[in-house]
Amino acid sequence: EAGVAQSPRYKIIEKRQSVAFWCNPISGHATLYWYQQILGQGPKLLIQFQNNGVVDDSQLPKDRFSAERLKGVDSTLKIQPAKLEDSAVYLCASRFASGNTIYFGEGSWLTVV
Amino acid sequence: SQQGEEDPQALSIQEGENATMNCSYKTSINNLQWYRQNSGRGLVHLILIRSNEREKHSGRLRVTLDTSKKSSSLLITASRAADTASYFCATGEKEGAQKLVFGQGTRLTINP
Secondary structure (H helix, E strand, C coil), X not given: CCCCEEEXXXXXXXXXXXXXXXXXXXXXXXXXXXXXXXXXXXXXXXEEEECCEEEECCCCCCCCEEEECCCXXXXXXXXXXXXXXXXXXXXXXXXXXXXXXXXXXXXXXXXXX | CCCCEEECCEEEEECXXXXXXXXXXXXXXXXXXXXXXXXXXXXXEEEEEECCCCEEEECCEEEEEECCCCEEEEEECCCCHHHCEEEEEEEECCCCCCCEEECCCEEEEEEC
């Protein structure tokens, strides 16, 4: 079974530039998450989708971060404009609608310089 | 905000010894899960324990849950070098339709 796919794996940008990350969840998983993990810390939930609807985006910095899951499958997370403190790993994860276990991708590493 | 807090933040032991990590949380939960993260990789689910369970085993892993103290522990027996990783606890508030809130993690190093 294919896992959660993310791209790109690594990205270096200058502050004030924009970046987009893409995620393809496990087939059939209705729930999709984007987590931000700063070095040395645990993952922090940015946004949770159920199919193509947003369930929770309370910790998403909406002035610069946006995410969409238009067809209820793939998702894109965008940061514009990026700040130095956005340097982190962005983890996409998915889950069956009624399940408890979350499956993570390998992450997209962002460095803002 | 972080829900769980792991203790210790870092643990270094010799191969073959047992490793114990603790997690404390603040609000009521439906379940608590433990995940492992190897350096530079994503998180991998290890074990889930529900709020009505007190202990659960999976291979060399043993998890306990004390809802009265809002705490959990993860025991890895007969540790191996491959167990070197960060371990995170995560709490789920609802069955099935939940978001997981992760702690800060324990960095475990197994010395050969």
